[in-house]
Amino acid sequence: MIQIENLTKNFIVGEDTLTAVKEVNLKIEKGEIFGIIGLSGAGKSTLIRCVNRLEEPSSGKIVIDGIDITGLGKEDLRKQRKEIGMIFQHFNLLSQKTVYENIAFPLQLERQSSEQIENRVNELLSYVELTDKKYAYPSQLSGGQKQRVAIARAIANKPKLLLSDEGTSALDPKTTKSILSLLNKIRKELGLTIVMITHQMEVVKEICDRVAIMENGRIIEVNTVENLFKSPQTKTAKNFVNAIPENIDDEFINPDDFQGKIIRLSYLGNSAKKPIISEVMKNFDININILSGNINKLQATNVGYLMLEFIGEDDEINRALSYLKNENVHVEVI
Numbered sequence: 101m102i103q104i105e106n107l108t109k110n111f112i113v114g115e116d117t118l119t120a121v122k123e124v125n126l127k128i129e130k131g132e133i134f135g136i137i138g139l140s141g142a143g144k145s146t147l148i149r150c151v152n153r154l155e156e157p158s159s160g161k162i163v164i165d166g167i168d169i170t171g172l173g174k175e176d177l178r179k180q181r182k183e184i185g186m187i188f189q190h191f192n193l194l195s196q197k198t199v200y201e202n203i204a205f206p207l208q209l210e211r212q213s214s215e216q217i218e219n220r221v222n223e224l225l226s227y228v229e230l231t232d233k234k235y236a237y238p239s240q241l242s243g244g245q246k247q248r249v250a251i252a253r254a255i256a257n258k259p260k261l262l263l264s265d266e267g268t269s270a271l272d273p274k275t276t277k278s279i280l281s282l283l284n285k286i287r288k289e290l291g292l293t294i295v296m297i298t299h300q301m302e303v304v305k306e307i308c309d310r311v312a313i314m315e316n317g318r319i320i321e322v323n324t325v326e327n328l329f330k331s332p333q334t335k336t337a338k339n340f341v342n343a344i345p346e347n348i349d350d351e352f353i354n355p356d357d358f359q360g361k362i363i364r365l366s367y368l369g370n371s372a373k374k375p376i377i378s379e380v381m382k383n384f385d386i387n388i389n390i391l392s393g394n395i396n397k398l399q400a401t402n403v404g405y406l407m408l409e410f411i412g413e414d415d416e417i418n419r420a421l422s423y424l425k426n427e428n429v430h431v432e433v434i
């Protein structure tokens with residue numbers, strides 16, 4: 101479906117040349133959900149934007165269904181772009197237009213009749229479960245609803261490829277799940293190939309078939325998601341894998357088996373470096389039992405989680421939980 105050969109993208113910054121994508125080779129099969137994961141600045145956005153030539157590659161080739169899109173002139177490129185939908189982290193909806201008008205927009209560009217447009221938009225609204233928001237403006241929608249509108253708009257012209265540039269990064273975990281399940285439905289029912297850029301391993305684990313790990317502009321590993329978790333080949337892949345809790349740990353912990361409250365803490369950045377647990381034990385009249393957890397380093401950032409049993413009076417436990425929240429620790433009571 102997509103074949104990327106020796107792709108390089110340089111940016112000229114003042115007198116310097118910055119190579120954002122370096123000699124990337126990648127093959128993505130039809131119907132795959134393919135993830136590209138990497139830390140900030142790895143070159144993910146630049147790579148995906150080269151696929152529809154929102155960025156012009158400096159050298160190399162991108163062939164989509166046998167057509168070398170890097171060699172296309174303006175008019176042919178416009179036709180090919182119809183086959184490629186794209187969604188973004190911040191949705192990129194037209195704020196002055198209603199949900200209906202946003203979804204109708206790409207159909208109007210194709211000069212479809214108003215009857216055709218109305219039928220297609222209504223069909224799409226029902227598909228993304230937003231019929232009741234037809235006349236709402238983007239500012240009146242939640243993040244998840246905005247992304248549903250953006251998805252409906254991206255698939256309005258029935259593309260064969262959907263690109264997602266951090267499409268779930270601005271959403272909370274529950275909304276992320278619902279958007280991922282919509283994307284999965286689109287792949288299954290409409291047969292689209294989906295390429296997703298993300299820095300969230302949870303997204304890769306939930307939905308992708310295969311994944312490429314990007315670092316400093318290069319693809320350093322391509323793996324099936326299953327094998328990535330079983331035996332990551334590179335240190336960066338290992339760090340990504342270790343950075344998310346394995347659900348299995350959580351599943352083993354049944355709150356009914358414990359006398360105290362089961363708490364899951366997840367933390368990022370500086371809070372992971374502080375002796376937070378000993379602070380809680382010193383300041384509050386509770387006992388803490390550590391059940392499972394891990395903390396990893398992703399470049400300069402610490403990420404981690406801990407499953408704990410808090411034993412004590414309810415009031416005291418609640419005070420301790422408020423303290424943790426103030427320390428920017430994400431707290432869940434299981």
Ligand SMILES: Nc1ncnc2c1ncn2[C@@H]1O[C@H](COP(=O)(O)OP(=O)(O)OP(=O)(O)O)[C@@H](O)[C@H]1O
Pocket residue numbers: 111112113118119120138139140141142143144145146147299
């Ligand atoms: N238009 C541009 N001009 C100059 N440099 C750029 C431009 N776009 C991106 N870069 C640089 O290219 C490198 C890769 O950026 P890119 O946005 O592709 O990374 P990324 O992996 O998507 O990161 P993030 O997750 O933070 O978006 C970075 O060093 C960035 O500063």
